[in-house]
Amino acid sequence: MLNSYFADLHIHIGRDMDNKPVKITASNKLTLTNILKEAGRRKGIEMVGVIDSQAPAVQQEMMQLLEKGKARLLTDGGIRFENVTLIMGAEIEIYDDNCQGPLHVLCYFPTLESIQKFTTWLKCRMTNIHLSSQRYYGTAKELQSKVKELDGLFIPAHVFTPFKSVYGKGVKQSLTEVFDPDLIDAIELGLSSDTEMADQIKELHLYTYVTNSDSHSLAKIGREYQQIMMKEASFKELSFALHEINGRKIIANFGMNPKLGKYYTTVCQSCFTAVPFRTTQCPTCQSKKIINGVYDRINELKNSNNKKNGRPPYYYQVPLEYLPGLGPKTFEKLLQTFGTEMNVLHHASFEQLQKVVPMKLAKTIIDMRNGKQQVEAGGGGKYGRIKK
Template identity: 55%
Template sequence: MNHYFVDLHIHIGRTASGRPVKITGAKTLTLSAILEQSSLHKGMDVIGVIDCHVPEVIFEIEELLNKGRMEELTGGGLRYNNTTLILGSEIEIYDENCKGPIHLLVYVPTLDGMKQLSSWMASHMKNVTLSSQRLYVSAKKLQQVVKELGGLFIPAHVFTPHKSLYGKGVKQSLEEVLNPDLIDAIELGLSSNTEMADHIKELHNYTYVSNSDAHSLPKIGREYQVVAMESPTFNELRLALQERDGRKIVANYGLNPLLGKYHRTSCEKCNTIIEENELSCINCGSKQITKGVFDRLQELRNVDNDTNAKRPPYIHQVPLDFIPKLGPKTLQKLRDYFGTEMKIIHEVPQEALEQVVSKEIATAITKARFGQLSLKSGGAGVYGKVEL
């Protein structure tokens, strides 16, 4: 088996003509730029772009195919240089069974399949040209349609306070909203990890994925997994999520949950951590409080044992742009010397790094590999920080 770097949650900010897709996404986050960044600079072997339902994006993909810059793979997915593109869509559901809106990720193996999905979505959605729009059908109906297209279904960032399965979507169990037999994996999100998620017994049935949810080019690959497959195709990815025939997730790489935007319950005005049962901020008095993932999981947990022994390791990875004093120019310098960010993060010895950047930065990159950096917790929409 070969090992591949995989990030399955990347947004498109704008189409090639400049029309918005993900409103909060960067204007530079076009499909072509994503493919170039992932292949040449990030070193991602497989990426899932989850706004491929947009008609203009479909047209851009067809142009790349017609010009010979991309090819459809026999096993599903499309190949661009050194990277496989998995066609996906992020969809919002708020049906009669949901306590609040939830985001769901769906993927299909072929461009024809995505065209069919886009056409169906357009008949049940107000604006199919935008990302993460509400689909006016039940979550179970969406699951059924995706499976009829031979697709994959993954609940997105399942613990975040806003628009997620356990954040506000359900009271206790995913079975309130979804058919548990039609779920292919669970996306953990930036503020949780395997150990935290495994305190919920029903999640023991599923493979975990850790993805970037990138809204800008630099965020691609801030979370990812190493996947054992024979080749980087859709069908091989399906087998890996099902842990069949030797295919599997080898390791998840993600932010230490302390670095996530919603790890602890915090004040929205001053970012002070709010302890249990406090109804207002002890620092500024505000009652505008966002419940954190850590605290929500304390409400949901029904298993006290440690992480399921069968799980692959979850390795806390600090993205390069989180490291203090490592700005865009320094990062480009590192790329010029060593190639992709995956090589810089995983392979380059500290002695070699020190030939290009300061000892302080080189030490921080090395410490990040072994979870030795000091971190300050994030919350209420503010990322945590690395403290040197």
């Protein structure tokens, strides 16, 4: 029997068990154990991908949880902690001779043993294995082959972001310039794009899309996520879902309206004036710090007017903390009443919400559930915002 599970597969580690930094820009509270507790107890997310699991100290914390009986290895891959499955992964930066610029990829592994073998292999090809998103010295295709040798999954990360992504910096026109397309398991869209935008690029019709938070803090876990139909929350079942085997599949993507992303429009980074795509100097302040927008880049690459048949729906959604008028005390009150953020976002009725929060806020939550947000577009590294 298949059931649905919520999954966020791109979460960073801020500090390891020795309180040393892993993702330097991430919150100190973003430890492995805290991630698992936050995801399961407060967010209601049943599968998390921790993409700094190649760090030896992070692996040590996993072993400690297993030794203390707080977690257990799953037969079909992954580690179960309470009601959450940990999928072990690594975000890697590639910049080989075929790349126009650096790009990030996500590599996931079924077992602690397999990611430990990956760590050993990476140590000879990376300056600092202890830190997140580090430069790998080798070709993209060699990395793909190693991931597959270890029975892993390979997913290009946030593929349209202007910095460190396949289409943002990595290639001129096609991911085949860098990757073996047959060794890609899915495509991560990123915060400034959605299914409809991505499907304007024909070569992406081959792949399942994943939507993940790229979380740098506990609060941002579940900023974007997916609902997956699987037999259980395990690595093997996730792999089946990404390839739509035996009814396993992603049944819905949940993400921010792309206009809320930091890089939707082409903007001058100095004065945040919107400028035409490929502008080299801002007409307002004469700055040359122009960041090309995802919307414009996709239009440049566009070669299809058709959406791939069978794509799951993409629902615009934001974490509760983003909503105007919803402060920390109200957030805690909602969790005390409904248990998890997923319950508030997906299951609580207007009548139930109205008993806990003001009517206007209850309506805002329901409107968001139905995709009725009014937003102002972001760009140049500045997030868009929800209109009050």
